[in-house]
Amino acid sequence: MAGSIKELSKEEYLLKGHGACAGCSLAISLRLLFKALGNKIVMVVPACCTSVIPGPYPYTSLAVPVQNMLFEATGATASGVVAAFHRRGIKDVTVVGWAGDGGTVDIGIQALSGAAERGTDFIYICYDNEAYGNTGMQRSGATPYGAWTTTTPTGKKERKKDTPFIMAAHRIPYIATACSSYPIDFINKLRKAKEIEGTKYIHILAPCPTGWRYDTSKTVEIGRLAVQTGMWVLFEIENGKFKFNPPSNRLIDKAKRRPVKEYLTLQGRFRNLTEDDIERIQKWVDEDWERYCKLASNQYV
Ligand SMILES: Cc1ncc(C[n+]2csc(CCOP(=O)(O)OP(=O)(O)O)c2C)c(N)n1
Ligand code: SF4
């Protein structure tokens, strides 16, 4: 396990000249993925920002094998790749499904659910920029309440799906949340997932300056604020056992959590929120924390 950034490999498999927007946390997360797992991986990527980031054929900025797949098919395709490796007796390649929130919580959920039910031996990573970024920022099931998108011009009226817990209902051996603002936490979770057999699911919050309407220099700060306000919680569920990870484990005491308003008001996508909306979101966050704290003390989901 890594203790600090200095211990990480200097190899880069996300090459210069890629097509991500300035300040994109998804590009940071991709670099971290490669720092954690190296290049003995095969990525399965559906239609999403990550299928644009490599750039136009015949060039690519991803120096690992990538299978670009239909929007809905990440779980099914990854299952096929895993089966092919098993058939050939290849055991030292990690298969990684890497999909956006639209490709995971909406259109890809059936293929992912099937793969999880079969116990497909792969790591599935949902990077969650909370909208359909590649097609211009339409709302997804992961868009939070009140957020502007092109299809929710006055703010989304529904709440975000709780996908890590949908995955927990599949009784897979490992589920974790992460964010690129906490790189060592993410890297260690990837390395742990690599050693576990079966389906592993990691859900990363992926701050997106283009869609969330904040300055490109603030990506790391926005991710940290998401965690410090408790709007994004860092946890693991290992064999059904729930555990907070730092710094979320230090926020069990409500007084230590910063008000959600600090996170919301930095982002243009929340500019239509009223004070009542902000209070409602704060109440939901506090209620979610009560549930998480019960899970942490009873331990089993
Ligand atoms: C069946 C199908 N419907 C719609 C599209 C168009 N499409 C391509 S990428 C995309 C959005 C992907 O959103 P998400 O999965 O959240 O990834 P992001 O773009 O945000 O990285 C859509 C709607 C498609 N490729 N296939
Ligand atoms: S739209 Fe957002 S997630 Fe997609 S490349 Fe741009 S900043 Fe990154």
Ligand SMILES: [Mg+2]
């Ligand atoms: Mg998205």
